[in-house]
Amino acid sequence: DIFGHNNTLSIPPGKGPHQVGCTDLMVGRTVHGTFLRLYYPCQASENPQLPDWVPCREYFNGLADFMKMNRALSERIFNYLFGSCKIPAAWNASFKPDGKYPVIIFSHGLGAFRTLYSAICVELASQGFIVAAVEHRCLDESASATFYFREHAEPGTKKHPSCDIAKPLSDNLEEVWMYYRPLKPGENEFPLRNKQVKQRADECIRALDILFDINSGKSVENVLQCDFDLSTMENSMDLCRIAIMGHSFGGATVIECLCKDVKFKCGVALDTWMFPLDEEIFPGVKQPIFFINSEKFQWIGNIIRMKKLDSAIFPRKMITIKGTVHQSFPDFTFLTGNWIGRLMKLKGEIDPHIALDLSNKATLAFLQRHLNMDIDFNQWDALIDGKDDNLIPGTNITIPQSSI
Numbered sequence: 001d002i003f004g005h006n007n008t009l010s011i012p013p014g015k016g017p018h019q020v021g022c023t024d025l026m027v028g029r030t031v032h033g034t035f036l037r038l039y040y041p042c043q044a045s046e047n048p049q050l051p052d053w054v055p056c057r058e059y060f061n062g063l064a065d066f067m068k069m070n071r072a073l074s075e076r077i078f079n080y081l082f083g084s085c086k087i088p089a090a091w092n093a094s095f096k097p098d099g100k101y102p103v104i105i106f107s108h109g110l111g112a113f114r115t116l117y118s119a120i121c122v123e124l125a126s127q128g129f130i131v132a133a134v135e136h137r138c139l140d141e142s143a144s145a146t147f148y149f150r151e152h153a154e155p156g157t158k159k160h161p162s163c164d165i166a167k168p169l170s171d172n173l174e175e176v177w178m179y180y181r182p183l184k185p186g187e188n189e190f191p192l193r194n195k196q197v198k199q200r201a202d203e204c205i206r207a208l209d210i211l212f213d214i215n216s217g218k219s220v221e222n223v224l225q226c227d228f229d230l231s232t233m234e235n236s237m238d239l240c241r242i243a244i245m246g247h248s249f250g251g252a253t254v255i256e257c258l259c260k261d262v263k264f265k266c267g268v269a270l271d272t273w274m275f276p277l278d279e280e281i282f283p284g285v286k287q288p289i290f291f292i293n294s295e296k297f298q299w300i301g302n303i304i305r306m307k308k309l310d311s312a313i314f315p316r317k318m319i320t321i322k323g324t325v326h327q328s329f330p331d332f333t334f335l336t337g338n339w340i341g342r343l344m345k346l347k348g349e350i351d352p353h354i355a356l357d358l359s360n361k362a363t364l365a366f367l368q369r370h371l372n373m374d375i376d377f378n379q380w381d382a383l384i385d386g387k388d389d390n391l392i393p394g395t396n397i398t399i400p401q402s403s404i
């Protein structure tokens with residue numbers, strides 16, 4: 001196709017020792033419920049069913065809204081380009097009990113949704129983490145699209161589920177879709193984004209609470225009819241080893257979560273958008289933070305705010321990956337040929353596999369250090385200090401002396 005290659009298996013599989021399984025979990029029958037995609041170490045399975053990267057076509061509509069494109073046309077374009085793309089994980093594969101796995105909650109960026117960072121989540125799960133990629137919804141409306149179920153009053157208005165994984169548990173539930181809400185003209189952005197980042201943090205904390213319930217063997221009702229037995233994950237999570245991770249708006253969500261909940265022992269913030277954060281919370285953040293930045297997205301104001309989190313007491317690290325752009329972290333960076341990928345700023349100069357490999361290895365080394373894990377991720381410790389030809393320690397943005 002015009003992107004130069006077919007996409008089905010373009011998202012790189014995990015490099016770690018574990019096979020990766022994946023399932024969807026929706027808890028709660030209202031917009032205030034929790035919706036997440038779970039990536040986990042699984043039993044080897046013969047012919048694994050690979051889930052679709054974009055689970056429902058409504059997400060293409062959401063992307064169109066987010067990108068201010070015409071829905072009808074772009075749904076067909078996105079479906080043609082990305083409709084066949086699969087996630088390299090075994091859908092609903094049996095969980096592999098093997099001691100207690102550390103846990104990561106992942107928060108997506110503005111206009112994204114829970115499946116768009118599968119390359120990162122699959123890699124981490126393959127290295128022995130349980131990863132919950134939340135889908136932000138509610139007032140937040142910072143996902144490009146998301147859905148929830150509502151008890152529908154009128155009998156017989158049963159709408160068939162739009163995508164096969166969205167079969168609701170009981171048939172008196174109807175799917176309600178909500179889409180990305182752009183800023184109104186003249187709307188003051190900070191109050192909205194600050195409220196949203198607090199909402200996003202609450203959703204991450206609620207997702208963690210649900211993992212606690214699952215770990216304690218409490219029965220958790222999955223409103224989605226996924227044939228995955230959550231009880232197989234009882235007592236399998238190391239709930240002293242929990243990290244929060246996110247991209248862009250999700251990076252700001254990392255800082256907000258660290259401030260709100262000490263159960264998060266450290267944070268990895270990818271190409272963070274600092275704007276939504278109220279600087280008053282910064283002194284309240286005591287956990288280690290790792291800022292992994294792209295070369296092109298950052299600007300002086302954003303870096304200055306990150307520097308305000310610098311500390312002599314709490315470990316704060318920053319690296320910049322040379323030749324990367326903002327979209328080098330979401331999966332799109334693997335799904336287009338070079339020239340159109342660079343044209344649409346979905347790819348930087350660097351090979352996306354090399355870029356994400358550096359980001360993932362640096363992340364694993366940081367997590368081992370600050371979750372006190374006893375494994376071999378410390379082999380990549382040098383990357384935390386930016387010691388690699390493709391890395392810059394700290395930032396490439398020069399900050400004028402006057403502004404410090």
Ligand SMILES: CCN(CC)CCN(C[C@]12C[C@](c3ccc(C(F)(F)F)cc3)(C1)C2)C(=O)Cn1c(SCc2ccc(F)cc2)nc(=O)c2c1C=CC2
Pocket residue numbers: 063066067068108109110111112113116144247248249250273326327330332344345346
């Ligand atoms: C003009 C629209 N305007 C909206 C406010 C700016 C839109 N925009 C730049 C984009 C996302 C882009 C994108 C995607 C996907 C294709 C595709 F063709 F491949 F589908 C193309 C082009 C359009 C690059 C961003 O917002 C950047 N950004 C993001 S992008 C997260 C994301 C969203 C959807 C995805 F599919 C993948 C990744 N997350 C954030 O938290 C923040 C920002 C900026 C500040 C905070």
